[in-house]
Amino acid sequence: MYPANIEDYQRPASLQEAVAILRGYEPGDAIFMAGGQSVMQAMKSRMVRPRCVVDLQAIAELKGITVDEGLRIGAMTRYVEIAGAGEISSANAALRDAARHVGDRQVRNRGTIGGSCCWNYVASCMPAVTLGLGAAFHLLDAQGKTRVVNAGDFFLGPLETARTDHEVLTHLVFDAAPRTGSAYRKWGLVTDALPVVGVCMKVSLDAAGRCSAARMSLSGLPAGAQRVQAGEKALLGSDGSRESVARAMEAVVDAVECHTDKWADANYRQQLIRTLGQEVAATAFARARGEA
Numbered sequence: 001m002y003p004a005n006i007e008d009y010q011r012p013a014s015l016q017e018a019v020a021i022l023r024g025y026e027p028g029d030a031i032f033m034a035g036g037q038s039v040m041q042a043m044k045s046r047m048v049r050p051r052c053v054v055d056l057q058a059i060a061e062l063k064g065i066t067v068d069e070g071l072r073i074g075a076m077t078r079y080v081e082i083a084g085a086g087e088i089s090s091a092n093a094a095l096r097d098a099a100r101h102v103g104d105r106q107v108r109n110r111g112t113i114g115g116s117c118c119w120n121y122v123a124s125c126m127p128a129v130t131l132g133l134g135a136a137f138h139l140l141d142a143q144g145k146t147r148v149v150n151a152g153d154f155f156l157g158p159l160e161t162a163r164t165d166h167e168v169l170t171h172l173v174f175d176a177a178p179r180t181g182s183a184y185r186k187w188g189l190v191t192d193a194l195p196v197v198g199v200c201m202k203v204s205l206d207a208a209g210r211c212s213a214a215r216m217s218l219s220g221l222p223a224g225a226q227r228v229q230a231g232e233k234a235l236l237g238s239d240g241s242r243e244s245v246a247r248a249m250e251a252v253v254d255a256v257e258c259h260t261d262k263w264a265d266a267n268y269r270q271q272l273i274r275t276l277g278q279e280v281a282a283t284a285f286a287r288a289r290g291e292a
């Protein structure tokens with residue numbers, strides 16, 4: 001299929017230029033394109049019919065990974081760059097886990113963290129991972145005003161976010177606390193395809209090696225990227241043993257709605273949550289201890 005008629009294509013070289021283009025259109029009439037891995041399909045199927053496509057590829061300030069007080073990742077940073085980023089520490093290593101297994105090589109070479117989060121597809125990995133890590137989303141609007149939205153308020157449900165049509169996502173910021181480790185793992189019918197279920201976990205350990213703070217999130221269920229606070233609470237005080245993690249994952253299974261579709265039935269999804277939960281816990285605890 002071909003997209004409906006598009007009046008204009010713009011490739012601004014700076015954020016100021018991008019914002020100026022937005023001011024010339026009603027909200028929604030000008031649409032951003034990052035890697036194009038989701039929005040091109042949406043245009044071809046006429047799910048979206050923009051008057052103008054604003055290609056963000058030439059805006060250098062939207063790209064790259066830097067570490068200052070926290071970890072800062074530009075919205076236009078591609079999966080392939082995140083997958084190989086040595087500057088991402090144990091606290092946010094789940095980002096690397098996810099980026100290494102998104103789609104195929106072509107998707108990883110084009111797709112961006114910002115595009116994935118702004119699209120917020122129900123089974124996508126990055127929305128669940130940025131939610132599990134507690135990222136802060138930095139937005140710039142057509143008037144040049146900035147605001148910061150926490151991951152918990154950014155993802156509103158599948159294909160819905162708190163970003164308005166007149167805002168561009170500029171970058172994400174992540175805490176990099178000491179004695180903290182995170183991990184992400186997904187399972188799909190095809191290796192490196194969209195997950196049937198994905199689990200992200202982040203744990204901080206006290207001096208005795210017990211979990212003093214936890215975040216947990218899932219992808220692939222009807223609610224899309226979701227945080228599971230019942231599982232987080234159950235993990236507090238855990239030393240990472242299989243028994244304590246099993247109790248936490250049982251709390252997760254009890255708290256979420258698993259569905260049956262052609263890929264997997266509800267029981268199978270529950271079992272995936274338990275199994276993947278053990279795997280990510282083992283990795284996240286080991287990373288927090290500095291062992292992995």
Ligand SMILES: Cc1cc2nc3c(=O)[nH]c(=O)nc-3n(C[C@H](O)[C@H](O)[C@H](O)COP(=O)(O)OP(=O)(O)OC[C@H]3O[C@@H](n4cnc5c(N)ncnc54)[C@H](O)[C@@H]3O)c2cc1C
Nearest residue numbers: 034035036037038039103111112115118124125169193194
């Ligand atoms: C074959 C295939 C396999 C895939 N497998 C997986 C997988 O295993 N796991 C997974 O998570 N995903 C998977 N995906 C989806 C992939 O991750 C997409 O790359 C991602 O959803 C969109 O990123 P993008 O950079 O291409 O964004 P685009 O498609 O360019 O944009 C997506 C949306 O975000 C908006 N947008 C983009 N950037 C910004 C910004 N900076 N500010 C404001 N709005 C913005 C656009 O306007 C658009 O609405 C797959 C895709 C394909 C084609």
